[in-house]
Amino acid sequence: MTSKERTGRNKDSRKPEPYVVRVSGEMDHDHAEQLSALLTAAVDETPEGADIIVDLRNSSFCDSSGLNVLLATRQQAQEARHHLVLAAPSHQLVRVLELTESADLFTLAPIAG
16 A cells, blocks of 8 residues: 655755655555554654655545544654655545645645655
8 A cells, every 4th residue: 555765865965855655545444554554654764854755646535534644644743843745645635635624734745755
């Protein structure tokens, strides 16, 4: 369902390089536990101040379970001094974020960094 990787060297050498988590498939009740574990590990493993980019270009669906994981990860990232970015979210996910009035809580990017 997912994978993690560090990206190439950051242009600003004072800021740690971003950590990319690639998500594929559905972010739903059946996959929420796996997604949560992966994103929590990314928060724990990422150096303070680094961005965490959740690459969603291969994710096709998000239900309330997936949204709850993203919201919880956002909170964990904030507490650990990371900036969470949702890259290439599907139209369906953007609509879920709008309907739940949580779109403003996330930084949305057109593609992964």
